[in-house]
Amino acid sequence: MDYYSSHIKNLIEELGRLPGVGSKTAQRLAFHIISLPEERVEKLAETIVSARRNIHECKVCHTLTDREVCPICSDPARNGRVIMVVENSRDLAAYEKTGKFDGVYHVLQGAISPMLGIGPNDIRLKELMVRLQEPVDEVIIATNSSLEGETTAMYISKLIKPAGIKVTRIASGVPVGGDLEYIDEVTLQRALEGRTEL
Amino acid sequence: MDYYSSHIKNLIEELGRLPGVGSKTAQRLAFHIISLPEERVEKLAETIVSARRNIHECKVCHTLTDREVCPICSDPARNGRVIMVVENSRDLAAYEKTGKFDGVYHVLQGAISPMLGIGPNDIRLKELMVRLQEPVDEVIIATNSSLEGETTAMYISKLIKPAGIKVTRIASGVPVGGDLEYIDEVTLQRALEGRTEL
Numbered sequence: 001m002d003y004y005s006s007h008i009k010n011l012i013e014e015l016g017r018l019p020g021v022g023s024k025t026a027q028r029l030a031f032h033i034i035s036l037p038e039e040r041v042e043k044l045a046e047t048i049v050s051a052r053r054n055i056h057e058c059k060v061c062h063t064l065t066d067r068e069v070c071p072i073c074s075d076p077a078r079n080g081r082v083i084m085v086v087e088n089s090r091d092l093a094a095y096e097k098t099g100k101f102d103g104v105y106h107v108l109q110g111a112i113s114p115m116l117g118i119g120p121n122d123i124r125l126k127e128l129m130v131r132l133q134e135p136v137d138e139v140i141i142a143t144n145s146s147l148e149g150e151t152t153a154m155y156i157s158k159l160i161k162p163a164g165i166k167v168t169r170i171a172s173g174v175p176v177g178g179d180l181e182y183i184d185e186v187t188l189q190r191a192l193e194g195r196t197e198l
Numbered sequence: 199m200d201y202y203s204s205h206i207k208n209l210i211e212e213l214g215r216l217p218g219v220g221s222k223t224a225q226r227l228a229f230h231i232i233s234l235p236e237e238r239v240e241k242l243a244e245t246i247v248s249a250r251r252n253i254h255e256c257k258v259c260h261t262l263t264d265r266e267v268c269p270i271c272s273d274p275a276r277n278g279r280v281i282m283v284v285e286n287s288r289d290l291a292a293y294e295k296t297g298k299f300d301g302v303y304h305v306l307q308g309a310i311s312p313m314l315g316i317g318p319n320d321i322r323l324k325e326l327m328v329r330l331q332e333p334v335d336e337v338i339i340a341t342n343s344s345l346e347g348e349t350t351a352m353y354i355s356k357l358i359k360p361a362g363i364k365v366t367r368i369a370s371g372v373p374v375g376g377d378l379e380y381i382d383e384v385t386l387q388r389a390l391e392g393r394t395e396l
Binding site: 007038047065072090 | 201226230
């Protein structure tokens with residue numbers, strides 16, 4: 001890449017390390033950034049660094065936040081006795097967007113994956129157990145419907161059910177608006193198993 | 199987005215302004231950046247700012263470079279009497295990768311587009327005319343094969359041919375490895391018109 005100067009080369013390399021950014025995308029982004037006004041670029045860089053510096057895990061639910069305790073955990077209107085367990089802050093955000101859940105969350109910051117060498121001690125499971133020493137009405141497991149998510153759900157369920165805590169799992173089934181003919185067999189089977197009376 | 203703290207929100211917004219980065223991708227990138235070690239994030243931010251600060255147009259060919267005159271223009275082994283006109287530095291890089299061109303370039307930094315309100319004065323055309331006051335053997339027009347690229351090629355050709363300078367256009371045709379059955383009609387027609395004797 002002698003035809004690019006070292007500054008462009010470094011920028012393309014750095015951007016290319018981001019997830020989902022291939023070398024073509026990295027080039028496109030790099031040239032876009034170079035074409036922006038200098039103030040805009042400085043603002044972008046500042047925002048990146050300040051987000052990284054100020055964000056850490058909420059000491060209660062372990063979602064990413066810039067406060068000690070996140071807005072959801074510190075909201076007295078939320079029902080602290082119903083805890084929804086999710087894999088990460090994006091999943092928490094997805095449920096918050098529904099506006100239909102008034103309990104609190106526990107963010108695992110990952111899922112158990114023997115393939116990737118991620119065990120129960122690598123996610124915020126101990127922290128969940130500590131929270132469950134307080135009285136809790138229900139733990140809703142909302143990990144993804146992937147192999148890792150299901151494994152994690154089973155593991156958590158086995159761990160906390162013996163303590164007499166009600167554990168539920170969000171439903172698997174046909175997505176709303178989904179056309180049966182395009183839905184995979186496992187999902188169809190789950191939808192059948194999880195049928196409810198009308 | 200109350201469930202994200204303002205630092206994450208700002209980061210997602212800034213990243214979402216980059217071309218081709220939608221809100222989902224911006225979220226994914228933001229959370230990735232937050233998960234990186236602080237030094238890595240600082241390096242990314244530094245690279246972004248320093249690329250923007252140190253890059254400007256080569257004063258001869260107008261490609262983006264961190265020197266006053268880019269490595270290609272200052273290379274005595276290149277034939278300065280053959281100038282290839284391209285739209286941008288990425289196109290220059292694409293031709294450099296072939297290793298088959300030993301002339302020099304002229305980077306227009308755009309193409310004429312009446313749709314986008316980009317006229318001949320908005321690209322580095324005056325600068326090309328200045329260069330053509332020195333003796334030149336050939337001007338190869340290698341703008342894209344798009345409407346804008348073709349318009350620009352025609353415009354340049356009409357402008358400089360009267361001065362008795364040899365002007366050529368890179369060939370349009372079937373890409374190497376291309377299957378005729380999937381090639382559009384205009385390209386097939388061009389390939390026919392541009393046929394060469396074997």
